[in-house]
Amino acid sequence: MNPPADADSPARQIDARIAALGDWRGETLARMRALVHEAGPEVIETVKWGGVPVWEHAGILCTGETYKAVVKLTFARGAALDDPTGLFNASLEGNTRRAIDIREGETPDADAFKALVRAAAALNASKRKPARR
Template identity: 65%
Template sequence: MMKATTTMKKNAVKEAETSPSQLIDAKVAALGDWRGGTLARLRSLIKEADPEVVEEVKWRKPSNMFGVPVWEHAGIICTGETYKNAVKLTFAKGASLEDPSGLFNSSLEGNTRRAIDFHEGDEIDEKALEALIRAAVALNTSQKAPRSA
């Protein structure tokens, strides 16, 4: 069973080598449980909040052949990591974002990043998450603006 799953994942990765979006599709399919569904829903909300978002996959290695999905717009907005008991959405500049709905519940001790851990059965506050994504994009684009003398 374990060998078949590994072979299945390797085949999915080979088939998905053409684009980051296809690799993320393969990761969602390979998870095959609530984590895949949660990651897919979060991905959809990110794209709805920012139609200009660019999907990337970073940090691929043998122990994580699908890598980590990354959503960018003038810099990294957030990453989507999957663990045994959680799907973690990490905002690269989360410490600089207002979070009036209190979505951030993980990685709170750092000076830069903030994360949201989603567990099986958690409700996603879609409006608050979309507002956070838009705020992250606004922060990225404001920092990339040319400076006038």
Template identity: 65%
Template sequence: MSKSESQKEKSPSQMIDERIRDLGDWRGKMLSQLRALIKQAVPEVVEEWKWRGVPVWYHDGMICTGETYKNVVKVTFAKGAALDDPSGLFNSSLDGNARRAIDFQEGDEIDEEALKALVRAAVTLNASRAKA
């Protein structure tokens, strides 16, 4: 069985579990924490696995992605430019007219309540646009 065939048999959640396990360092722990917070904020969130290995969270549309790089774990909100960010979490991809991102580096603390509020705001925005 080829790798692509075995991946087709796994759920997106299982593939995200594998990614976290395979990273085996601070990035895996950070991605795991971020994932847990997203699920706490929106328990009915749907997880997907896109673009050859990017976790994506959906509810009435895309909420955000969880990308891992050598020195950063990036959470990109698909409609971040349309969201209020009173806590100033967005620190990356600030120039575009749609997306906004939060780059987490090793040792960064997560403002859990602010992140959950941002996730909920993204879901509210998605729901309002889905009804329009």
């Protein structure tokens, strides 16, 4: 993925966020970001809510928040996704979102994560309203 030259582009903002973290959280966020793009090359990066990386395809797929002890990947419609390997380990009580909290030293299953991203993109695309004529 080649980010646009624009210094204010979402890709550059996410690059800067990862670099500013400078620790395992930045490395983890960068690894998960790469997996999102492997799963869905058509995914668009945006930045919302004061600097949170957001990956979208026909709507929000997931966000990448960083906290002191975890990198949290929240799937906007995660409750509607099958999670046969049990990656979702946070925000399990809600009716809509589901999250994956990654702690230092943890490495979620890459294939299972990419399957969730693809399923989220397919779900968003299936719910998209057709363009009006």
